[in-house]
Amino acid sequence: MLDRVLQQIDDDLPASLDRLFTLLRIESISTDPAYRDKVAAAADWLAEELTGLGFDASVRPTTGHPMVVAHDATATAGPHLLFYGHYDVQPVDPLSEWATPPFDPRIETVDGAKRIVARGASDDKGQLMTFLEACRAWKAVTGKLPAKVSILFEGEEESGSPSLVPFLRANVDELRADVALVCDTGMWSRERGAITIMLRGLVGEEVTISAADRDLHSGMFGGAARNPLHVLSDILARLHDADGRVTVPNFYDGVAEVPDDVKAIWDTLGFDADAFLDTVGLTTPAGEAGRTVLEQIWSRPTCEVNGIIGGYTGEGFKTVIPAKASAKVSFRLVGDQDPEKVRENFRAFVTGLLPPDCRVSFASHGGSGATRLPFDGPFLAGARAALTDEWGIEPALVGGGGSIPVVGDFKRELGMDSLMVGFGLDDDRIHSPNEKYELSSFHGGIRSWARILGQLGG
Structure with a gap:
């Protein structure tokens, strides 16, 4: 038939x-x-x-x-x-x-x-x-x-x-x-x-850290006043460990391994990781250690900093300690990761790293599961x-x-x-x-x- x-x-x-x-x-x-x-x-x-x-x-x-x-x-x-x-x-x-x-x-x-x-x-x-x-x-x-x-x-x-x-x-x-x-x-x-x-899911977050009640002169207050850009940069740097794993608590809850037979199919695809990166001028995979590039882009969750804003960014130079600094952070989710739990754990992670004189606020930019x-x-x-x-x-x-x-x-x-x-x-x-x-x-x-x-x- x-x-x-x-x-x-x-x-x-x-x-x-x-x-x-x-x-x-x-x-x-x-x-x-x-x-x-x-x-x-x-x-x-x-x-x-x-x-x-x-x-x-x-x-x-x-x-x-x-x-x-x-x-x-x-x-x-x-x-x-x-x-x-x-x-x-x-x-x-x-x-x-x-x-x-x-x-x-x-x-x-x-x-x-x-x-x-x-x-x-x-x-x-x-x-x-x-x-x-x-x-x-x-x-x-x-x-x-x-x-x-x-x-x-x-x-x-x-x-x-x-x-x-x-x-x-x-x-x-x-x-x-x-x-x-x-x-x-x-x-x-x-x-x-x-x-x-x-298909990977997505969580989008914007985090803003504030300290002094106004921008400060770095010659007058530098060394004594908390700099939100320093604080934010330190927190963002702690989002990954030396092996590229995300350090937010419980982040990998719901992440399962790809079955061996599916990985075997991926091995037959002839995917050229070097050529893939070369098309954008790169040479070395930067994700989780021990994972292939296909795993990194298809089956593993990620945390990426998409933008940082703070201080003076116009033409010329201005010696300022900004009153606040912000970053846009996105998470790609896989498996059964819960978008709202990822968001909640990220916010707790940031809040737990705040030094004295700093405050934090968050803005959600949507979320969906994988x-x-x-x-x-x-x-x-x-x-x-x-x-x-x-x-x-x-x-x-x-x-x-x-x-x-x-x-x-x-x-x-x-x-x-x-x-x-x-x-x-x-x-x-x-x-x-x-x-x-x-x-x-x-x-x-x-x-x-x-x-x-x-x-x-x-």
């Missing part, structure tokens, strides 16, 4: 490209009010396509741009899957740097490889259409999908998703599924798929098998140093883990002029989702 579905995908590829090109021609720029009607038109087009595929699809209004929600219940067994993508795109500026009009999609060939060039080709219209075309092939061959599928397409991802969380909260029962499928990620290379299995797909879960196992079959090599199980907000929203609001599988490449120029999506990514992505649906549906 799967062979017939894959053959249907291959035979239908020209028509699949025509449908993608139709969507790419719609100027759905969400951040610019001048394109509001175009964003709505893209939502309407997707809802019509889904209805034509047998989904119960509708365009749902929000206080901003609409959501598209669709359900298919033709499967009589298997898990319930919620597929997420976004149909809005970034502005095209600077227009003069586009080789051809950004909403006039075309195929070009570079070094023998064909690529789709248009705004939204990779981020995220091409990506979401891979899933729709996989569903289309299953329906064409079998008349149904191998699993129960719901779809949520957002129209505000590129403008901060202001309506997403309220929409999720208002539709919890309708949208909650066994797992979310998120396609806004990439492959490891043109020949190797990837599954993003972990996201991690269960290493031994059936959804990850099914996706690994499917991608291995399609690309002929075990997919890279990768981490994300940053975050994908919707994944955290699904976990907090709907209690769902997310399976993050995408087919973009690092050189797709997303958010830049001449954005592109490899034809092999589009075609292979459709085939991959067809295989994943078959695996997850049993």
